[in-house]
Each structure stands twice: as structure tokens, then as C-alpha cells.
Amino acid sequence: MATTTTYNKDEIWDLLSEVKDPEIPVLSIIDLGIAREVTVDEDKVTVRITPTYSGCPAMKAIEQEIEKILRVNGIQNFEVKKDFSETWTTDWMPEEAKKKLKEYGIAPPGKTEKEDDFFKTLKGSSRVISCPYCDSKNTELQSEFGSTACKSQYYCHDCDEPFEHFKCI
Amino acid sequence: MSTATKELTKQEALFEYLVRLADDRLILGHRLSEWCGHGPILEEDIALANIALDYIGHAANLYEYAVEIEDEGRHRDDLVYFRNDPEYKNLKLVELPKGDFGFTIARQFLFSSYSYYLYQLLSDVEDEQFRGIVEKHFKEVKYHLRHSREWVLRLGDGTEESHERIQNAFDDIWTYTGELFYQDEVEKLLQSNNLAADTTQFKKDWKNLVSDTLEEATLDVPDFDQFMVEGSRNGLHTEHLGHLLAEMQHLRRSYPDADWQ
Numbered sequence: 001m002a003t004t005t006t007y008n009k010d011e012i013w014d015l016l017s018e019v020k021d022p023e024i025p026v027l028s029i030i031d032l033g034i035a036r037e038v039t040v041d042e043d044k045v046t047v048r049i050t051p052t053y054s055g056c057p058a059m060k061a062i063e064q065e066i067e068k069i070l071r072v073n074g075i076q077n078f079e080v081k082k083d084f085s086e087t088w089t090t091d092w093m094p095e096e097a098k099k100k101l102k103e104y105g106i107a108p109p110g111k112t113e114k115e116d117d118f119f120k121t122l123k124g125s126s127r128v129i130s131c132p133y134c135d136s137k138n139t140e141l142q143s144e145f146g147s148t149a150c151k152s153q154y155y156c157h158d159c160d161e162p163f164e165h166f167k168c169i
Numbered sequence: 170m171s172t173a174t175k176e177l178t179k180q181e182a183l184f185e186y187l188v189r190l191a192d193d194r195l196i197l198g199h200r201l202s203e204w205c206g207h208g209p210i211l212e213e214d215i216a217l218a219n220i221a222l223d224y225i226g227h228a229a230n231l232y233e234y235a236v237e238i239e240d241e242g243r244h245r246d247d248l249v250y251f252r253n254d255p256e257y258k259n260l261k262l263v264e265l266p267k268g269d270f271g272f273t274i275a276r277q278f279l280f281s282s283y284s285y286y287l288y289q290l291l292s293d294v295e296d297e298q299f300r301g302i303v304e305k306h307f308k309e310v311k312y313h314l315r316h317s318r319e320w321v322l323r324l325g326d327g328t329e330e331s332h333e334r335i336q337n338a339f340d341d342i343w344t345y346t347g348e349l350f351y352q353d354e355v356e357k358l359l360q361s362n363n364l365a366a367d368t369t370q371f372k373k374d375w376k377n378l379v380s381d382t383l384e385e386a387t388l389d390v391p392d393f394d395q396f397m398v399e400g401s402r403n404g405l406h407t408e409h410l411g412h413l414l415a416e417m418q419h420l421r422r423s424y425p426d427a428d429w430q
Contacts, residue, residue: 054230054305055222084230084301087308122315143212144316145219149309153212169308 007075012038012045015073019065022058023148026104029062033092036083045070045078050088053149053169090168101166107132107154109168129165131156139163182358184239185258186365187299188248189355189402191231192259195249196410197280198224199417203267216316217273223309230302250421254411255404262345264401264410268338271324271331275338277317282378283349284310290366299364318382325386336388347397349375355402 007015016038019029029035029049037048047066051059063080070078090109098108107129113121121127128137136158143153151164201221208214232245262280267273288307294300324335350368359365376393383390400406421427 051305053223054226054309055219055224056226057222084305085297087301087304089308118311122318143216144312144319145212145216147215149219149222167312169312 022061031097043077048081048083052088102132107165109166112168134159182355185355187231187235189258191228194224195228196259197263209270227306250418260348261401271334272338274320278321281314281317285314286371295363322386325388343391
């Protein structure tokens with residue numbers, strides 16, 4: 001039972017890149033910035049993760065998926081630690097991840113809003129989101145909430161397609 | 170537990186405060202979940218269900234930290250499923266039945282705008298874990314505020330019927346807003362240790378945001394100085410909470426040891 005497979009950090013990161021978000025299967029938990037840190041201490045592997053949304057139903061599935069992938073690769077001694085001390089933000093998403101999202105048909109998040117700007121956007125001047133299909137800026141917000149908590153729903157008036165936008169948070 | 174009769178420790182006060190915040194969010198999350206499958210349009214059905222999930226997630230984080238502070242080996246679920254209504258400390262505002270869509274939106278707007286200012290102050294509390302929880306919730310609260318504010322404008326400045334319904338909702342719910350700013354020795358003790366927000370600091374900003382929004386929505390702003398209900402932070406509730414808890418707790422109390430296999 002107790003295989004003495006030893007993995008180094010990079011190999012663990014490679015394994016984690018296979019764990020996809022069940023709701024956006026084009027992105028891995030590394031693309032999303034959910035996987036924060038891997039430590040290998042003697043025989044024990046610790047993966048520190050930061051949850052995205054407070055009520056995200058995918059979080060449990062992601063945790064289980066990480067456990068599964070470690071186990072099938074012969075790692076017995078591990079811990080998946082949820083950490084709230086850092087606040088997850090879409091600014092952690094690398095550019096390649098945003099590109100992947102766009103190719104998948106989801107408008108990627110831009111830079112997050114500064115606190116001072118929140119009231120400005122609250123009172124009117126809404127953000128312009130480009131259509132992921134035709135790049136038109138002639139789009140309209142349909143709903144702040146899409147099929148999952150992390151997305152909002154838009155409509156493109158040029159190509160007449162509805163599309164989702166990954167919220168900047 | 171009467172907090173007035175004996176000297177309150179910082180630990181007891183923080184536990185109580187976290188439970189108050191958590192109870193507000195759990196109960197409101199439950200009320201919003203009642204819309205799931207009944208929303209006026211599909212997008213709103215999804216939006217309200219998403220916001221409900223956020224609230225329940227916020228409550229879970231706060232309860233988890235509360236039982237850690239309490240340090241008596243309780244699980245967060247013990248607080249959720251095995252307390253009766255006098256032990257719940259949520260605001261009466263959040264336990265009122267969901268009403269029509271106008272009522273739900275009016276309540277969401279009043280609570281979200283209040284939460285926005287509350288969380289802004291809580292972002293500075295001197296407790297790393299509490300602060301981490303707050304920072305996360307704060308980002309989501311902004312979306313809730315944006316969502317409800319836009320609906321207030323749309324309904325108020327919409328059709329004759331939508332205008333009338335949301336005006337009635339604001340008029341009906343107004344007496345429940347006084348409690349948002351209730352403070353007692355629990356909060357005072359924590360404030361002196363920089364562990365709680367002083368709600369008097371943002372009451373004016375909150376009133377301005379609410380008045381501006383209602384005016385923009387062509388609605389009459391109810392009288393801020395009218396009679397206000399009180400008592401919920403001490404466990405006095407409307408008849409509605411008992412019914413809500415009966416529904417929410419029934420299964421768990423019937424099968425207290427049941428578990429997902």
C-alpha cells in the first residue's frame with residue numbers, strides 16, 4: 001500500500017494542471033489561481049488552495065479532484081488546505097488563461113475596479129465588455145448573474161449572440 | 170444567554186457578533202432560495218439563486234469561525250440546525266416572508282447597501298482571519314448592491330404597476346430598517362478593540378445612497394424618523410422565523426446522525 005513515490009514540487013504542479021474547473025472545463029485550477037502553493041515536506045505533500053466565490057458549489061468537487069489525482073499517482077500522505085487569508089481575485093489569472101476563456105466563448109475579466117471607481121460604475125457609466133466572438137463593443141448587459149456565480153450574461157448587438165462574461169472580482 | 174447580567178469577555182462578544190452576522194446571511198439566503206424555480210424571468214431566477222448561495226457561503230464562513238472562537242467543540246451545523254428562534258440573532262428585516270418580486274428587491278437593496286458600508290468598515294478589523302473572511306464577502310456584496318440597485322431603478326421608473334408595487338414594498342418594510350443600526354454592549358466592547366464596525370459612522374452615507382436611489386427611481390422616500398421595530402438582536406422575532414426554521418431544520422432534527430454516504 002504505502003508506495004514511497006517521491007515527487008518534487010514541479011511534478012505536483014504538473015498534476016494539478018490536470019484538475020479542471022468542473023463548470024469551465026477549459027481552465028485548470030492553476031489558470032484560475034485557485035492552487036496557491038505546493039509544499040513537499042519529507043513525505044508529505046500540502047496543497048494550499050484559495051476558494052473563488054463564497055458560495056461556489058464547485059469548490060468541493062475541486063478539492064475531491066485534487067485528492068483523487070494525488071492518490072492515483074501514488075501519493076498517500078497529503079493535505080489539501082483551504083486558505084482564506086488571501087482574497088481570490090481574477091487579477092491572478094494569467095493572460096494565457098484569459099485567452100483560453102475567450103477562445104471558449106467567454107469574455108475574459110479585465111482589471112478589477114478600484115474602490116473609488118465602484119460608486120461611479122454603480123451610478124451609471126457601465127463597463128464595456130467586448131463580444132468574444134466578433135470583438136464588437138456594441139454589447140449589452142442582460143444580467144449580473146449568469147449560469148454560475150462567476151459569470152454575467154451579455155448580448156452582442158452586432159453578431160446577435162448572447163455570451164457570458166467572467167466577472168472581474 | 171443574557172449578556173447584560175454578567176461581565177462580557179472579548180471572546181464571548183466576538184462569538185456573539187459573528188453569529189449575528191452569520192444569522193442575517195443564513196436567513197436571508199434561505200428566503201432568497203425560495204425564489205429558485207419561481208423567478209419572474211430565467212435570468213432573475215438564476216441571479217437570486219446565486220446571491221442565495223453567496224449568503225449561505227458567507228454564513229458558513231462566519232459560523233465556522235464563530236465555533237472556533239467559542240472553542241467548545243461545536244460544529245457550525247449545530248448552530249444552524251439545533252438552535253430555536255430565540256437563540257437566533259438575525260434582524261427581523263431578513264426573516265420576513267419573501268413577498269412579491271418588488272418586496273424581495275426592496276429588501277435586497279436595503280440590506281445590500283447596508284452590508285456595503287458595514288463591510289467597508291469591517292475590512293480594517295484587527296483579526297486576520299475575520300478580516301480575510303470580510304474581504305472576500307465584500308467583493309461579492311458589491312455585485313449584490315449593483316444588482317438590487319438596478320432593479321429598484323427599473324421597477325420604480327417602470328410601469329405603473331411595478332412603480333406601485335415597489336413603493337408599497339419600501340413603505341411596508343421601512344420600520345424594519347432601524348435595527349440595522351442597533352448597537353449594544355457586545356458591539357461597543359468589540360469596537361473598543363477594533364473588532365466590530367461602528368454603524369453610526371455610516372448611517373448618513375447609507376441614508377444618502379438610499380434616498381438618491383429612490384429619488385432616481387421616481388419613488389417617495391419614506392420617513393427615516395418613523396417608528397422602528399427592535400429586539401431581534403436579543404432573540405425577539407416575528408412569527409415568521411419559527412416557520413422558516415421548522416422547514417429548514419426539520420430533516421436534520423428528525424435524523425440528527427444522518428450523513429451523506
